[in-house]
Amino acid sequence: xxxxxxxxxxxxxxxxxxxxxxxxxxxxxxxxxxx
Numbered sequence: 001x002x003x004x005x006x007x008x009x010x011x012x013x014x015x016x017x018x019x020x021x022x023x024x025x026x027x028x029x030x031x032x033x034x035x
Contacts, residue, residue, distance in 0.1 A: 008034040 010026055012019045015035045023033045 002012070006034070032033045 009031045010023075010024055011034045019035055023035050026033050
């Protein structure tokens with residue numbers, strides 16, 4: 001299996017309402033986010 005080379009500026013642990021709101025806000029600034 002090949003390892004994926006994923007790079008994220010921010011990783012949010014927990015995809016609740018607040019986690020998703022933070023991810024949405026950061027995406028406005030072209031920050032790559034993983035939830």
